[in-house]
Amino acid sequence: MEENKRIYLSLAHMGGQEQEFIKEAFDANWVVPLGPNVDAFEQALENYLGNNKESLHAVALSSGTAAIHLALIQLGVTYGDEVICQSFTFSASANPIVYQGAKPVFVDSEWDTWNMSPDLLRKAILDRKAEAGKYPKAIIVVHLYGMPAKMDEISAIAQDFNIPIVEDAAEALGSVYKYKKCGVFGCFGILSFNGNKIITTSGGGALICHHAEDADTAKFYATQSRENRPYYHHKKIGYNYRMSNICAGIGRGQMMVLESHIQRRREIHQLYTDLLKDIKGISVQQNPTEDFESNFWLSCILVDEKQTNCSNNDIRIYLESKNIESRLLWKPMHLQPVFQQYPFYESGVSESLFHQGLCLPSGSALSDEDIYSVVHEIKTIVKQ
Numbered sequence: 001m002e003e004n005k006r007i008y009l010s011l012a013h014m015g016g017q018e019q020e021f022i023k024e025a026f027d028a029n030w031v032v033p034l035g036p037n038v039d040a041f042e043q044a045l046e047n048y049l050g051n052n053k054e055s056l057h058a059v060a061l062s063s064g065t066a067a068i069h070l071a072l073i074q075l076g077v078t079y080g081d082e083v084i085c086q087s088f089t090f091s092a093s094a095n096p097i098v099y100q101g102a103k104p105v106f107v108d109s110e111w112d113t114w115n116m117s118p119d120l121l122r123k124a125i126l127d128r129k130a131e132a133g134k135y136p137k138a139i140i141v142v143h144l145y146g147m148p149a150k151m152d153e154i155s156a157i158a159q160d161f162n163i164p165i166v167e168d169a170a171e172a173l174g175s176v177y178k179y180k181k182c183g184v185f186g187c188f189g190i191l192s193f194n195g196n197k198i199i200t201t202s203g204g205g206a207l208i209c210h211h212a213e214d215a216d217t218a219k220f221y222a223t224q225s226r227e228n229r230p231y232y233h234h235k236k237i238g239y240n241y242r243m244s245n246i247c248a249g250i251g252r253g254q255m256m257v258l259e260s261h262i263q264r265r266r267e268i269h270q271l272y273t274d275l276l277k278d279i280k281g282i283s284v285q286q287n288p289t290e291d292f293e294s295n296f297w298l299s300c301i302l303v304d305e306k307q308t309n310c311s312n313n314d315i316r317i318y319l320e321s322k323n324i325e326s327r328l329l330w331k332p333m334h335l336q337p338v339f340q341q342y343p344f345y346e347s348g349v350s351e352s353l354f355h356q357g358l359c360l361p362s363g364s365a366l367s368d369e370d371i372y373s374v375v376h377e378i379k380t381i382v383k384q
């Protein structure tokens with residue numbers, strides 16, 4: 001390894017074709033939102049997620065956050081409603097609830113997948129009905145770090161109460177649950193193509209719909225709710241949420257290397273699993289059963305401080321001193337000052353994960369030597 005070369009958590013990793021598609025857009029002077037790259041990128045996402053069988057409709061947007069916002073708008077979430085959201089996630093999962101003037105209700109995780117606990121979900125729904133007098137309007141479930149949530153159980157509960165699911169698959173493009181790709185289980189699925197996700201468009205997202213009308217409605221809202229008239233006419237509040245034809249060009253190129261990038265992330269995860277298995281007090285997150293096939297967007301470890309004599313944050317600081325970037329797990333939403341006043345249904349799992357967990361460098365451009373270096377440094381600090 002070169003001296004002082006920084007090892008990053010997860011960097012953009014271009015495949016090579018991206019610039020061709022951008023050049024096409026420039027040559028045709030198609031440097032605007034919408035255009036041939038947007039159409040082709042959406043088509044590629046639909047084919048990929050539906051395994052070329054299921055009929056899906058992808059709408060390319062400016063961000064994953066915008067996709068969640070549009071999903072909630074289309075589900076009619078409005079002032080005074082409650083929306084259930086997994087607490088263990090990035091704030092972007094929950095912010096759009098508040099954009100709509102609705103109230104987030106946070107639900108804790110279970111240990112197998114680190115995602116929403118089905119038992120607590122049921123409890124929360126029943127409790128909200130008793131307390132608020134009505135059922136929550138939607139459920140936002142997240143496949144955090146690429147690990148699929150327990151969708152069978154969660155979908156069954158949602159169905160019992162007739163509550164639609166918004167599936168936040170921002171980190172889970174290419175993850176599989178029971179032979180189906182994440183993003184297709186909910187009423188709406190959302191993806192993110194931000195800079196450090198599995199693939200990137202520099203910034204962007206997509207809304208996955210099951211009906212053509214839903215996709216048309218999303219496109220309508222995302223282009224300022226402009227009515228089909230010769231002049232600009234508006235009956236609804238609109239948003240400027242569409243993806244640009246330039247960004248979509250990057251996305252088209254990235255779709256060509258998606259499978260190989262996922263494979264590389266999984267290899268890196270396996271390498272960490274093998275190399276760290278003998279260190280007492282360190283465990284690498286694993287698929288709980290063969291029904292779950294994480295893309296392992298990030299390889300995460302849990303640190304049992306009693307056995308390692310150092311905390312997750314001690315390891316992070318030490319790795320940083322060796323020019324290696326790692327990151328603590330997401331701080332749960334119920335612990336965030338901005339969300340403190342909202343109801344929370346607790347198992348203690350997400351808080352415990354936050355205090356023990358660490359994300360290790362996992363980008364698809366990392367070499368085996370990079371991973372050996374990270375493991376070597378972890379072994380050094382844990383022995384100290």
Ligand SMILES: *Cc1c(COP(=O)(O)O)cnc(C)c1O
Binds near residue numbers: 142193
């Ligand atoms: C990245 C991310 C989002 C938001 O996506 P953006 O494209 O950054 O707006 C939402 N949820 C989760 C879990 C994410 O990791």
